[in-house]
Amino acid sequence: MQCAIDEICDPLDAGVYGSSLTGWKEQAFSALFGTFLTGTASIAGVAFFKFTPKQKQLFAFLLNFSAGAMMADVFVHILPHSYGHQSHSHDHEQEHGTHDHHHATSPVDTLGEPGALLVLGIVIFIGLDRITRWLAERGNRQLSSVATLNLVADALHNVADGMAIAAAYMTNAKLGRATVIVSWLHELPQELGDYAVLTSSGLSRSKALALNFLCGMVALVGTAVVLFLGAAYAASAKFILPLAAGGMLYNSLACVIPEAMAADPGGPTLPSKVMAFARQVAGLGLGVLCLMLISLLE
Numbered sequence: 001m002q003c004a005i006d007e008i009c010d011p012l013d014a015g016v017y018g019s020s021l022t023g024w025k026e027q028a029f030s031a032l033f034g035t036f037l038t039g040t041a042s043i044a045g046v047a048f049f050k051f052t053p054k055q056k057q058l059f060a061f062l063l064n065f066s067a068g069a070m071m072a073d074v075f076v077h078i079l080p081h082s083y084g085h086q087s088h089s090h091d092h093e094q095e096h097g098t099h100d101h102h103h104a105t106s107p108v109d110t111l112g113e114p115g116a117l118l119v120l121g122i123v124i125f126i127g128l129d130r131i132t133r134w135l136a137e138r139g140n141r142q143l144s145s146v147a148t149l150n151l152v153a154d155a156l157h158n159v160a161d162g163m164a165i166a167a168a169y170m171t172n173a174k175l176g177r178a179t180v181i182v183s184w185l186h187e188l189p190q191e192l193g194d195y196a197v198l199t200s201s202g203l204s205r206s207k208a209l210a211l212n213f214l215c216g217m218v219a220l221v222g223t224a225v226v227l228f229l230g231a232a233y234a235a236s237a238k239f240i241l242p243l244a245a246g247g248m249l250y251n252s253l254a255c256v257i258p259e260a261m262a263a264d265p266g267g268p269t270l271p272s273k274v275m276a277f278a279r280q281v282a283g284l285g286l287g288v289l290c291l292m293l294i295s296l297l298e
Helices: 002-013 021-048 056-095 107-111 114-137 145-171 173-200 205-217 219-229 231-263 270-295
Strands: none
Touching: 021 145, 021 173, 021 205, 021 219, 056 114, 056 173, 056 231, 056 270, 114 145, 114 231, 145 173, 145 205, 145 219, 145 231, 173 205, 173 231, 173 270, 205 219, 231 270
C-alpha cells in the first residue's frame, strides 16, 4: 500500500481535490466503500469454518502459512515500500532545490528510518506481550497473548491501508479502484492466517471471525482521518507501517511459529519429525509465495 502513497503525495501536496462539495462527497463515499470491501477479506476464514483446532496438522499448516505471510509482508512489501518512499521524498527535495549537501544524519532523522521504527515496533510488542501474559496470570484468560498481538498488529496495518485508499481516491477514481483491488488481494492470505491464529488461541470459530472482521473494519478509521482531516495525514502511514511490521515480525517468530510447532511436533521417530518439519516448511513457503505473487501486482 505504501506505493500508492508514493504516487499520490505530489498531487495531494498541490491540492488536487474535487473542486466542489459534490465531488468531495463522491470521493469520500468511494473511498469508504472501497475500504469496506477491502475489510471483507477478513472473513476469508469462513472457508475453513468447519475445521476445528483438534485437526492439529491442518491448523499447524495454517499457522505456518500465517507466519510466512506475515514475514513476507514485512520484508517483501512493507520495508521495501517504506525505503522507497524515503527515496521518493529525497528525489522530491532535489527537484525543488531543497537538497542539503550536508550528509550528517540527526538522531531525530534516524528515529524516522523504517528500520528504526521496525525495531521500535518489536520493542513495543514485547511490552504488549508481557502485559497480556501478566493479565493471563491474574486470571483474565479471555484472549491469549498471541491473539492480542495479532489483532493489534493487524489493526495498525489496516489503518495504514485505509489511509492509502483514501489518498488514492482523492487523486483519481482509477488509482483508488486499483488500490482497493491490490489491497484486497494482499489482505486475503494474511486474513486467512489470522483466522487460524485466533482459533488456535482458544477462541470459538464465530468469535474469531467476528473479531477479525472488526479488526478489518478499523481500516475505516484511517480512511476517515485522511478524508476529514486532510491529505497531510496520509504521509503518517509511512510511520505506522514499519511499527506494524515490527509487531508482525515479533508475533510470527516469537508466538505463531512456536504454537505451530507445538500443534504438530511429529511422532517419536526421526522420519515423523522430518515429515513435521517438511509440513512446516511447506506452510511457511506457501505463505511467502502468496505474498510475493501478490506484490507483483502492486
